[in-house]
Amino acid sequence: MLDDMGLSIGQVAERTGLSVHALRFYEKEGILARQVQRGPGGRRVYTQQDIDWLRMCIMLRMSGMPVPEIRRYTELVRQGDGNELQRLDILKEHQERVQQQMVQLQECMDLITYKVGKYEDYVNSIAAKAVGQ
Amino acid sequence: MLDDMGLSIGQVAERTGLSVHALRFYEKEGILARQVQRGPGGRRVYTQQDIDWLRMCIMLRMSGMPVPEIRRYTELVRQGDGNELQRLDILKEHQERVQQQMVQLQECMDLITYKVGKYEDYVNSIAAKAVGQ
DNA sequence: CTACGAAGTAGAGCCGACTCCAGGTCAAGC
């Protein structure tokens, strides 16, 4: 184990649910807010902050934000103060998309639930007939 | 225009929002409940039923059901009566997944909304300072 | 009779997001 706050890539993979492959991939794609530190032998050493950032990125990905847009956001954060409006824009736009996604998903859910109901009724009616015989 | 109930692939594309490419692809993948009829010159002729079925498939796709699973479901429907329990299983399983997806999406939404709120506060406080000067 | 547009087929290509591979370093344990 690395000293105190430092985590290896394997440990981060465990804690975030990402694969080590994905972690290296994300780094190469520039979606880590701070340059990942390196320990002896060139090994990556992650801090808790890195994990927190990754967890947010995971949320963004899960909700469908494409990697390039996460990179744009990350770059703004890396640049530091002064571009908060731009960051806000990205987030709001994404929020909008997620909202739409949820509405769509709800529509799908309604249809599926309707169909499940119909099939359940049907299956039950068949079962009832079988008992009645 | 084809007679009465028959629609060309182009018309179906318009009405469903799928591309003609996608329509042919779906057919090749076996996710049309009934064999699409052919008109003169071997052209596809869709009925309202085909469109209704397609609309359901679109819902299933939108909610993340993979094409092979839609095919399985379609095959059951094509086989006709007697396999309703299997159809129900597929639908219920998918319903479960959609439910989880919605929960996840809501979690993402909460985080994003939280961040948007924080950035809005910050941006407003900066604006207020500027006015105050 | 020529051109156009919409259709047909088979099969190649593309994109995003990983995932895997080959080949190498290094530290620890036997």
Next chain:
DNA sequence: GCTTGACCTGGAGTCGGCTCTACTTCGTAG
């Protein structure tokens, strides 16, 4: 000193879901 296991790099491969290409065939309009 040899194996093992976790890590490193660059680059190739995969997978799903279309999308596009190339070329052909129709039917109608000019």
